[in-house]
Amino acid sequence: MDNGVSSSASQTTSPSSPLELDKPQCNCGVVGAYNHRQAAAMTYYALHSLQHRGQEAAGIVARRYNYERQKFYYYTHKDEGLVLDVFDEKVLTEKLEGNAAVGHNRYSTTGSASAANIQPFFTTYRSGGIALAHNGNLTNTVALRKYLQYEGSIFQTTTDSEIFLHLIARSKKDSQTEQIRDALQTAKGAYSLVILTDNALYAARDPHGFRPLCIGRKKNDDGSYAYFVVSETCALDIISAEYVRDVRHNEIVIIDDEVVKTGEIKSFNIEDTTPEARHCIFEYIYFSRPDSKIFGYNVDRARRKLGKNLAGESPVPPGTSGAVTVIAVPDSGNTATLGFARVNHKHGFNTKFEIGLIRSHYVGRTFIAPGQDKREFKVKTKFNIVRGVLEGRKIVVVDDSIVRGTTSRSLIKLIREAQPEEVHLRITSPPVKYPCKYGMDFPSREELIANHYPDEQGIGDELGVDSLCYLSFQGLMNSVPSGDGIGYCTACFTGHYPVEVDVASGKLATEE
DSSP states (O other), rough: OOOOOOOOOOOOOOOOOOOOOOOOOOOOOOEEEEEOOOOHHHHHHHHHHHHHGSEEEEEEEEEEEEETTTEEEEEEEEEEEOHHHOOOOIIIITTTBBBBEEEEOOOOSSSSSSSGGOOEEEEEEEEEEEEEEEEESSHHHHHHHHHHHHHTOSSSSSSTHHHHHHHHOOOOOOOHHHHHHHHHHHOOOOOOOEESSEEEEEEETTTTTTTTEEEEEETTTTSEEEEESSSHEEEEEEHTEEEEOOOOOTTEEEEEEHHHHOOOOEEESSSSSSSOEETTTTIIIISSOTTOOETTTEHHHHHHHHHHHHHHOOOOOOTSSSSSEEOOOOTTTTTHHHHHHHHHHHHHHOOEEEEOOOEEEEOOOOOTTTOHHHHHHHHHHHEOHHHHHHHSSSSEESSSSSSSSHHHHHHHHHHHTTSSSEEEEEEOOOOOSSSSSSSBOOOOOGGOOGGGSSSHHHHHHHHTOSSSOOHHHHHHHHOOOOOOTEEOOOHHHHHOOSSOOTTOOOOOOEOO
């Protein structure tokens, strides 16, 4: 029987952040499902496809209507760990029954890694129940949190995502749609949201559209359509849903029973005037899966072009072995490496694409004796070399980025154990020199290796390679989609932040 109580999974041991490797850490993945009799199961599979966007925790809130009481009830299950560990068949089919749900994969960019911060968040207020999942970072968190606390709000978490619930609940607008719009006009920064209420599934992207979000649908047995909102299209593929379109930047989408009947999605602007888009360019470089379409464009195609343009700028001639062997740092470097190898070969250099690094996807904690190199063990638990591919060859290693340089250094050391002739490193993005404020977990400027050396040669010497070349900023921009209405956030490379925050006053400086 429905009891209307939102409950959480029992606590389990958290899989430690496997390696904390030298990569920008992703933000989160969000999913919304509406008008599907197994909404929680569909959400589960979609979250599984988005596991690369967050591995700390996962959660689902499902909504079920009690006809006897004529009331909606919401049921929550969330815990630390991977999607496959958090949910089982009994939870999905019995506890999380209902025809609508929202889900979340968490990588914490704000707030601690405590259980209280696991999303989706659920509460009730004067307009009914509301469950919310958020991908991104707000830039006026400090000012809003201080204001809301002064006004009497009591926070249950330390994450900026909870601010949305307080803003919605405190809005003086009459309709729930206007309450949500009012809240989103107050919050600044990066957000891709799914919000489930008694009457609808809402989806929204901030006015600049930093993070991806798209809509799909799937025909039910009765001929009606179930609708889904997900971070990437790979989450639609796993549930055999068709891609409809992206949620546009500065847009609130409403999917309710009327939309199910008519097929016409309702849409409103957040701000009256829509600014130029500022899509996160790192979604193409690293974050998104290559089989996804984000911001309306195929990731695989963009990554191949990154590799091709990198080879055009910084080709590598063969060595005494008679050929250049090009290998990827898996998995994110695989697609770009294909593009690099093809263009390097077109330059007239005998080039072979080989698998020289094997990645283990089953990585746990690393236990070592005092005095041993912990970083070296971390790398070796994730990668191993194929000696026959590397030995005596001139090797080009293609990777997507270098952040601190710690892992790159250990990885090059590992490759040199195979005694290659030479090792050259090619990076399919410019040097990372600035932290991200919109949902990526980059270190401070002081920790970024690119800020410690005047040129590529200095960084290459530090990493132990014979040469290092980054893709130029112009080469990057020539690799990603362009055209009317398409713009990017490149702050991690340039330091130009589309939305900046004055923490002391909460006043925003917006780029013109």
